[in-house]
């Protein structure tokens with residue numbers, strides 16, 4: 001079989017890029033959820049959470065770019081319109097959330113969905129010998145699992 005210039009199976013590479021596009025779309029929903037709660041949060045935890053949500057959306061913004069550029073590296077076009085994002089969204093859309101516990105729960109629920117997609121990509125990347133995508137996914141997964149722990153701790157729950 002003829003490999004592409006990355007040394008990878010072209011068909012598997014195309015499939016991985018398409019899964020990364022699904023992750024990209026869902027990350028954009030997560031990013032916008034974070035902007036929403038950064039803006040709309042109310043109550044005694046305002047100052048802490050307003051800053052924490054900014055930290056998270058800044059981090060998500062960097063990851064969105066990394067995912068899109070991985071799609072390009074794999075030879076495909078990253079999804080870049082809101083209508084495409086909404087079509088493949090699995091992350092729940094948060095609207096009019098101003099209560100602190102609901103905002104933090106939205107983060108947990110969003111990350112739970114992102115982790116599912118990332119694990120699927122991780123498995124597919126291993127199967128395709130795509131170490132670049134694989135290591136990106138494992139970095140995302142361990143970091144997000146830690147965030148889920150911290151958000152659950154804030155909520156007074158275990159994972």
Ligand SMILES: [Fe+2]
Nearest residue numbers: 038039050054
């Ligand atoms: Fe702001």
